[in-house]
Amino acid sequence: MRPVRALAAQSPAIVIAIAALVLSLSGGAYAASAISGHHARPAAAASNTFTFHDLTLLNGWKTITGRGNPGVAVSGNTVRLRGEMSTAGTNALFARLPSGARPAHTLDIVIATGGGQAGLLVILKSGAMFAEAGNSASFSALSGISFTTNS
Numbered sequence: 315m316r317p318v319r320a321l322a323a324q325s326p327a328i329v330i331a332i333a334a335l336v337l338s339l340s341g342g343a344y345a346a347s348a349i350s351g352h353h354a355r356p357a358a359a360a361s362n363t364f365t366f367h368d369l370t371l372l373n374g375w376k377t378i379t380g381r382g383n384p385g386v387a388v389s390g391n392t393v394r395l396r397g398e399m400s401t402a403g404t405n406a407l408f409a410r411l412p413s414g415a416r417p418a419h420t421l422d423i424v425i426a427t428g429g430g431q432a433g434l435l436v437i438l439k440s441g442a443m444f445a446e447a448g449n450s451a452s453f454s455a456l457s458g459i460s461f462t463t464n465s
Contacts, residue, residue: 364389366396372410374403375445378453384408388415391463395456399445400428408454411441417465425459428452435459 364387377383377399384397393415399408420438425445427433433447433454445454 364394369409371399371408373405373407375399375401375408384456386411386415393461393463395459397457398453398455400453406444406446407442408445409443411443416441417461417463419465421461421465423459426455
């Protein structure tokens, strides 16, 4: 192996790069040893907390046992929905959102329905919620849907 002086004579850039690497690593080791025994605090948890409230189902819509009651939660201006429901009827209106959970404009949101078909959740600014699907009698899913009240 060549001596360091021979490398330095050929390329001072190599020596400068190695010196910079050594100094940066030793500085990191010094900083780590200076704070040993102290643990960094985890980042603060998001201040959004969501408490769900069951929706009152209308027009023959029913909760599917074991799939979660349809519900709504609001934190700040974020609204989350959950649950699954079904109907044997033909009226697509299934619930109304409380006033603090209503969007500023009509929302059209694609939802999962029975038989692997996509359906449409329509939420009016009045809070009226409609599930429009080819096979809504099997189920319509709300879980995973969120929006903001200024939507």
